[in-house]
Each structure stands twice: as structure tokens, then as C-alpha cells.
Amino acid sequence: MVDTTAGGAQAPKINLVKVLGPIHVWALGVGIVLVGEFMGWNFSVEKGGTLGSLIACWIIGLLYTCVAMLDSEVTSTVAAAGGQYTQAKHTTGPLMAFNVGLYLVLAYTMLEAADIFVFGDLIRIAAEATGAEAGTVDARPFVLLAVSVLAFLNYRGVFMTLTVNFLITAIAFVSIIVLFIAYQFGIGTGETLQHAELGMGELPYGWMGVLAAFQFATWYYLGIEGTCQAAEEVRSCGRSLPLGTMTGMITLLIAAALTWYVCSGALPWEYLGTALAPLYDASLMSGSTALIVLLWVGTVFSALASANGCINDAARAWFSMGRDRYLPEFFAAVHPVYRTPFRAIIFLIPIAAAFGFLGLLAPVVTFSILSGLLGYTFMPINMFRFRNKWPLGSIKRGYVHPLHPLPAITLMALCVATYVAVYLGFGTQLLAMMVFYVVASAWFVLFRYKYVRRGDQFTMSWPRPKGY
Amino acid sequence: MFDFLQFRGPWDLVQGAAWIISIALLAWMVIDAIRTSRKYSEDVLASSQEGVDELLAHHDRAR
Amino acid sequence: MPPETVWIIVLAASIACITLLVAMHRRNRAAVQRRRSALFEPAYDLFESYRVSQDGIDYPVLDGRYRGNHFHLDAIVDTLTFRRIPVLWLRVSLLASLPGTATLDILVRSQNTEFYSPGNSLPHVLPPRPGWPADAVVRTDDPDHAPNLTAIERHMVVFARPQTKELLVTAKGVRIVHMLDQARRAEYLVLRQAEFEQGAVDKEILRDLMDRTIALHQDLSGKASA
Numbered sequence: 001m002v003d004t005t006a007g008g009a010q011a012p013k014i015n016l017v018k019v020l021g022p023i024h025v026w027a028l029g030v031g032i033v034l035v036g037e038f039m040g041w042n043f044s045v046e047k048g049g050t051l052g053s054l055i056a057c058w059i060i061g062l063l064y065t066c067v068a069m070l071d072s073e074v075t076s077t078v079a080a081a082g083g084q085y086t087q088a089k090h091t092t093g094p095l096m097a098f099n100v101g102l103y104l105v106l107a108y109t110m111l112e113a114a115d116i117f118v119f120g121d122l123i124r125i126a127a128e129a130t131g132a133e134a135g136t137v138d139a140r141p142f143v144l145l146a147v148s149v150l151a152f153l154n155y156r157g158v159f160m161t162l163t164v165n166f167l168i169t170a171i172a173f174v175s176i177i178v179l180f181i182a183y184q185f186g187i188g189t190g191e192t193l194q195h196a197e198l199g200m201g202e203l204p205y206g207w208m209g210v211l212a213a214f215q216f217a218t219w220y221y222l223g224i225e226g227t228c229q230a231a232e233e234v235r236s237c238g239r240s241l242p243l244g245t246m247t248g249m250i251t252l253l254i255a256a257a258l259t260w261y262v263c264s265g266a267l268p269w270e271y272l273g274t275a276l277a278p279l280y281d282a283s284l285m286s287g288s289t290a291l292i293v294l295l296w297v298g299t300v301f302s303a304l305a306s307a308n309g310c311i312n313d314a315a316r317a318w319f320s321m322g323r324d325r326y327l328p329e330f331f332a333a334v335h336p337v338y339r340t341p342f343r344a345i346i347f348l349i350p351i352a353a354a355f356g357f358l359g360l361l362a363p364v365v366t367f368s369i370l371s372g373l374l375g376y377t378f379m380p381i382n383m384f385r386f387r388n389k390w391p392l393g394s395i396k397r398g399y400v401h402p403l404h405p406l407p408a409i410t411l412m413a414l415c416v417a418t419y420v421a422v423y424l425g426f427g428t429q430l431l432a433m434m435v436f437y438v439v440a441s442a443w444f445v446l447f448r449y450k451y452v453r454r455g456d457q458f459t460m461s462w463p464r465p466k467g468y
Numbered sequence: 469m470f471d472f473l474q475f476r477g478p479w480d481l482v483q484g485a486a487w488i489i490s491i492a493l494l495a496w497m498v499i500d501a502i503r504t505s506r507k508y509s510e511d512v513l514a515s516s517q518e519g520v521d522e523l524l525a526h527h528d529r530a531r
Numbered sequence: 532m533p534p535e536t537v538w539i540i541v542l543a544a545s546i547a548c549i550t551l552l553v554a555m556h557r558r559n560r561a562a563v564q565r566r567r568s569a570l571f572e573p574a575y576d577l578f579e580s581y582r583v584s585q586d587g588i589d590y591p592v593l594d595g596r597y598r599g600n601h602f603h604l605d606a607i608v609d610t611l612t613f614r615r616i617p618v619l620w621l622r623v624s625l626l627a628s629l630p631g632t633a634t635l636d637i638l639v640r641s642q643n644t645e646f647y648s649p650g651n652s653l654p655h656v657l658p659p660r661p662g663w664p665a666d667a668v669v670r671t672d673d674p675d676h677a678p679n680l681t682a683i684e685r686h687m688v689v690f691a692r693p694q695t696k697e698l699l700v701t702a703k704g705v706r707i708v709h710m711l712d713q714a715r716r717a718e719y720l721v722l723r724q725a726e727f728e729q730g731a732v733d734k735e736i737l738r739d740l741m742d743r744t745i746a747l748h749q750d751l752s753g754k755a756s757a
Contacts (some may be wrong), residue, residue, distance in 0.1 A: 025649040083614030084679055086642065104613075130541070132479040141486035148490040155497050160608055160617070160725045169539070226614070230720055233618045233640065234693045304720060316613040316644075323643040333513035334611065334646045335504060341611060342501055349494070509543045515646055522603055523624055524634070524649055 023435060033223040034172045037307040038279050038299040039118045040219035040365045046273025047425060050264040056213035057220060057260055061253050062358060064221040066411035067376055068245050068330035069401040070383045075231050076398030084375055085317060091385045094452045098326045099437060103375040104317045110368030111222065111347055112310035113355035115303040116146040121276055122300055126158040127335030144357045151349050154311050157338040175298030179283055179416045180258045182291055183266065193265025200417040214421040218258040218369050224248060276361060318344035325451040326444065366426045370433045377415045564588045566730055570606060573734045597741050601626045606711060607647045610725050616716040616723035620647060620696065624706040625744040629751055633673035637698040641689055643667045648697050664690050678751050686747045705744045752754060
């Protein structure tokens with residue numbers, strides 16, 4: 001992937017890229033989302049047992065498939081509809097858009113906090129594995145290092161010019177496959193997978209436990225909507241977007257199943273339910289240094305790639321809200337030299353760092369999931385409005401998702417179920433989050449509404465909606 | 469948090485280095501942000517024109 | 532393996548990695564600068580005279596004379612949209628005065644993040660005329676002295692091309708903003724990189740854009756404004 005000079009050398013390269021197009025997107029676009037396989041999902045095992053976790057994994061997979069379908073339709077229809085935030089602005093209005101913007105910023109900032117926390121802890125683990133005395137190495141300087149370096153790179157807009165061979169992130173995906181193959185065929189592993197012995201067949205908390213497990217099962221897939229939603233200024237070809245999204249979804253489902261399979265066979269469920277990095281811990285059980293290092297590297301890379309994406313996205317969402325005047329225009333500044341939303345980037349650093357320093361992964365993951373869920377709850381509402389205001393045939397849609405309103409209703413029902421799940425385990429946090437959004441909305445209505453330009457709502461090239 | 473100052477092993481150096489690098493990078497960003505905010509007016513920052521936009525020179529004067 | 536040896540290996544490997552990365556970064560920067568400097572090369576022979584300047588690794592800026600008119604061309608990388616693939620914008624500015632004209636900005640597919648456009652700071656919104664793109668946002672700072680929309684109407688066909696983003700008219704000239712390239716999707720999705728395939732402008736498209744700005748300017752300067 002080295003850059004070429006302008007001129008004749010380009011033609012063969014472009015053909016190759018065209019051929020790989022959709023494959024590229026699915027294989028590598030899920031790179032950031034894979035971090036959910038390396039950490040966080042296993043808390044669902046604590047809630048519902050190993051089997052309960054698997055059931056939850058599939059059901060939540062259904063939730064995300066609905067998300068992918070709904071999102072693909074809206075995003076492929078109009079190039080300008082880049083994401084839920086823009087969609088909310090046009091279909092619902094400023095207050096909803098402000099909330100959706102907040103959901104996004106918080107979901108990604110908390111995900112970032114979880115990523116850097118895991119990174120810091122993995123460095124600590126590596127230190128202790130290579131001879132440091134247990135308890136002498138603090139994870140926090142490395143947590144701070146991760147966020148500072150990534151924020152610095154984003155501040156300077158380094159990725160606008162630097163070509164990094166992103167096949168490195170494919171290591172994350174490859175490491176999962178290698179671990180699975182190693183365990184399944186007994187290559188290089190001391191133990192084999194022992195599902196039954198490690199308590200797989202039971203539901204220790206019954207079906208209530210399965211419901212409770214929904215909450216953390218979302219972690220496998222959180223962020224996939226980013227792959228669906230990366231809109232283009234000028235849509236190049238409508239077909240590959242949904243294809244790329246669907247194959248991305250299938251990749252994730254496979255990766256989630258493999259992850260679950262290996263981890264539940266290598267680690268007792270009580271331990272698995274509270275581990276920090278389940279795949280890495282599973283590799284520890286194998287005793288093979290090569291596997292352990294590979295999984296360590298896979299976890300670190302996916303955490304850092306994910307954190308980078310989060311810093312980038314959260315800052316731009318904050319910046320967008322500043323430009324739209326939902327937030328003070330202070331945040332709408334663009335750095336004259338680096339062309340980055342520098343104030344938004346700096347503002348969000350302390351939030352991520354503070355939660356990364358907390359030292360507790362489950363609550364941070366919960367905050368992220370809750371904010372993500374609120375965004376997913378908005379989607380079916382948005383889809384109903386979208387289909388009502390602009391019925392099939394009134395505007396040209398790149399992709400029409402089948403069986404409407406079934407996916408929308410399914411999505412809504414599963415979201416509600418997951419809220420119940422969060423309430424069961426983290427009721428206080430659920431309440432705190434709701435209070436936060438209510439207070440933020442009140443602040444918006446009282447202090448920001450007067451700056452919002454109503455005309456912005458109709459700046460899309462769609463005909464006037466039905467009924468106007 | 470500052471245990472590493474006791475120097476019990478090489479990892480203490482690594483931790484110290486991590487703190488120092490992080491704080492240095494954060495400080496650089498904050499200082500650069502403040503410097504940039506001082507140097508350019510808010511209009512220019514919102515439009516990210518490093519110099520004056522050739523088509524809008526009169527526009528800046530009016531503000 | 533004793534811990535000391537592991538330590539030495541790790542340290543040596545880290546130093547080697549960092550040195551390698553820095554060297555790659557330097558070489559990459561030089562390559563990027565070289566590649567970007569060739570942005571306007573295919574179009575050099577359109578101009579009677581031209582001067583190209585490049586600040587560091589930024590895209591170059593071209594000042595030149597085409598058909599007797601003074602043009603200023605530059606390119607801007609836009610990575611500031613949320614959930615949108617980064618875009619490379621080409622700004623074709625004709626510097627020929629239109630005395631007494633207020634600033635008029637017509638922007639399509641507006642996401643409010645267009646920092647390269649003065650539209651955000653223009654207070655008055657004018658309704659687009661029938662036949663104009665429905666998502667066009669028309670703004671001005673002085674409705675009484677804005678260029679006549681009927682005169683502009685003939686030139687709105689420039690937006691028939693989907694890559695056209697903005698048409699700006701000020702007292703100092705006319706500008707069209709056109710999408711040169713979009714970043715590669717996969718690179719953006721994984722590491723939020725802005726990697727553009729195309730190395731250079733298309734000569735015919737550039738000629739067309741410059742011709743249109745000249746035509747618009749001629750139309751506007753031939754009539755009194757408002």
C-alpha cells in the first residue's frame with residue numbers, strides 16, 4: 001500500500017482496488033469493531049452463564065442486523081445523510097438531533113475510555129509477565145500515554161497525510177482465527193477446549209440471566225453502524241454499500257461465535273465473567289508463548305485502532321454540533337494549519353482519560369452501551385418517519401430493506417429488552433444517564449435553541465415530505 | 469501514583485517516561501490551541517483561512 | 532530466558548521500530564510532498580503564465596492567467612465531516628472585480644461543516660428559485676446589493692455535475708468549488724485516513740470550470756446588480 005506517483009503507474013493499481021472494493025470494506029472495515037471481541041462481551045457470562053451469553057450473542061446479533069438494514073437504507077438514499085445525527089436534523093428536529101449527537105459523542109468517548117484502559121492494563125500485564133514485581137507497575141501512565149499520543153496524531157491531522165498499512169489491524173482478526181484453529185485442532189496448546197466441564201450447559205440464572213446478558217452482548221457489535229454510515233459526498237455506486245455492511249455483519253457474527261467458543265472452552269465461566277481480556281486469557285491457558293504474544297498484539301492493536309476512530313468521530317460530532325450552534329460556537333473552530341477540529345479534540349480528552357483512569361471496565365462499558373442503545377432506539381422511530389414522509393417511490397433509494405416494519409419493530413423490542421437488562425444490573429447508572437440527558441436537553445432548550453437556524457432542517461434534495 | 473520515584477526496577481523508568489511523554493504532548497496541544505486562538509480571530513478560525521481569502525478581503529475589514 | 536535478556540531484546544526492538552517508523556514517516560512526507568506538487572501539472576499549458584507555490588506538504592496553489600483573466604487555484608482536504616468520507620475540494624477563483632456587489636454564496640449538500648465556504652457567516656438566506664437544486668442554500672450578507680438571481684440562473688447548470696459544491700460571487704470575483712476526489716473507503720473506515728487515489732486535476736474539467744466563472748463574471752458585470 002505504498003503511494004504511487006501521478007502518471008502511468010496508477011492504472012493497474014486502480015483496477016485491483018476496484019476488484020477488491022467490497023471485500024476491502026468488509027474485511028477491514030470491521031477492524032475497529034473487532035475490539036469488542038477482545039474485551040467487554042464476557043461480562044455477559046457473569047450475568048447469564050456461558051450458554052446464556054451465547055443466546056444473548058445471537059439475539060443481539062439480530063438487533064444489529066436490523067440496525068445495519070435500517071441504516072443502509074437511509075444512508076444509501078442520500079449522500080448527505082451521513083449518520084444518525086444528520087438524519088435526526090432532517091427528519092425530526094434540533095432537540096432530537098442534539099440528543100443523538102450527545103449519544104454518539106458519549107458512546108464513542110466511553111468506548112475510547114474502555115480501549116485505553118484495556119491498553120494500559122495489557123502493558124501492565126506484559127510488564128508483570130516479563131519480570132516486574134506484581135503491584136509495582138501502574139497502568140495509568142500508559143492509559144494517559146495512549147490517549148495523548150492518539151489525540152496528538154488527530155490534532156495534527158497526521159492521518160491526512162500518513163499512509164499506514166492498515167493490514168496491521170487485520171492481525172486482530174487473524175489472531176482470533178489462529179487461536180480457534182490452535183485450540184480446535186490441538187496445535188501448540190496444552191489443554192483442549194472443555195466446554196462441558198467448564199459449565200457450559202447450564203443457565204445459572206435461568207432465562208432472567210439470559211436477558212441480563214443482553215446488555216454486554218451488545219459489546220461484540222458496538223460500532224458496526226459506523227461501517228454502514230460512512231457516506232460519500234457523491235455516491236459512487238449504490239450497490240456495494242449494503243453488500244459491504246451485510247458481509248461485515250456476517251464477519252462479526254462469525255468472530256463473535258468463534259470468540260465465545262474458544263473462551264468458554266478454555267476458561268471457567270465464573271472467571272470468564274469478570275476477566276479483563278478474555279481472548280488473551282484464553283491464550284494464556286494454552287501455554288504457547290507464540291499464541292500468547294499474538295493475542296496480546298491483536299488485543300493491543302484493535303484497542304488502539306478503535307480508540308483512534310473514537311477520538312476522530314467524537315471530536316467531529318462535537319464540532320458538527322458547534323457548527324450547527326447546538327453547542328457554543330467555540331467548538332466550531334478549525335485549526336488553520338492542521339485543518340482539524342482542535343478545540344473539540346482537546347475538550348474530549350479529559351473525559352476519556354478520567355473514565356479510563358477509573359480502573360473499572362464494566363461501568364464504563366455500560367455507559368457506552370447505554371448511549372449507543374439510545375441511538376439505536378431512535379433508529380426505528382426515524383425509519384417510520386422516513387417511510388411515512390417519503391414513501392417508496394417518492395425518492396430514489398439506493399437500497400430498500402425488506403419486510404418493513406418488521407425490522408424496525410424487532411429493533412425497538414430488542415432495545416427495550418436491553419434497557420431492562422441494564423436496569424437489572426446497573427439500575428443506578430441507567431437512572432444517572434437518563435437524568436443526564438434530561439438535564440442536557442433542558443439546557444439545550446433554555447440556552448441554545450435561540451441560536452439554532454430552523455432553515456437548516458430542509459437542506460436536502462428530497463421533495464417536500466408527504467403532508468407538507 | 470508516584471511510586472516509581474523509588475526506582476525499583478526498569479519498569480519504573482518506563483512508567484516515568486510514559487507520564488512525561490503524555491504530559492508533554494497534552495501541554496503542547498493546549499499551548500498550541502491557546503496560541504492559535506490568540507493569533508487568529510474567531511471568524512478566521514471558523515473558516516480556517518490561514519491567510520486572507522482573496523475573494524473576501526473586504527469582508528474581514530467590515531468586522 | 533532470563534528477564535534481563537528479554538528486556539534487552541524488547542528495548543532493542545522498540546528502538547529499532549521507532550527509528551524505522553521515523554525514517555518511513557520522513558520518506559513518506561517527502562513522497563507526499565512530491566506527489567501533491569504535481570496536482571496542477573496536466574493543466575499547466577492552459578495558462579498563458581502561471582506560478583505554483585507549495586507550503587510544506589500542503590497541496591500547491593496556482594496563480595495564473597487564463598484567457599487574460601487572473602485565476603487562483605487551490606485544493607483543500609476536508610476531513611471535518613462526521614460520518615462522511617474525506618473529500619478533496621478544488622477551488623477555482625477568478626479574481627476580477629464586480630464593484631458594488633454583495634457576497635452571494637450558493638452551497639449544495641450543506642452539512643454546516645463547510646469551513647472553506649464563507650456561507651456560514653452570511654446572515655441572510657434567500658429562497659432558491661424553482662428549477663434550482665432543492666438542497667441549495669443561498670446566502671448573502673446584503674439582499675439589496677446581491678447579484679441578480681435571474682442573471683445567475685443561466686449559470687446554475689454548473690450544479691448539474693454532482694461534484695460541484697459551491698458557487699461564490701463577491702465584489703472581488705467569482706469562485707466555483709468542485710470535488711476533485713474522495714478518499715478511499717477502506718482506509719477511512721479502519722484508521723480514519725484520508726487517502727486519495729487521483730494525483731492530478733483533469734485538464735478539461737478545469738478548463739470548463741474556468742470558462743464558466745468567466746462567463747458568469749461577464750454576465751454579472753454587464754448588468755447592474757439587484
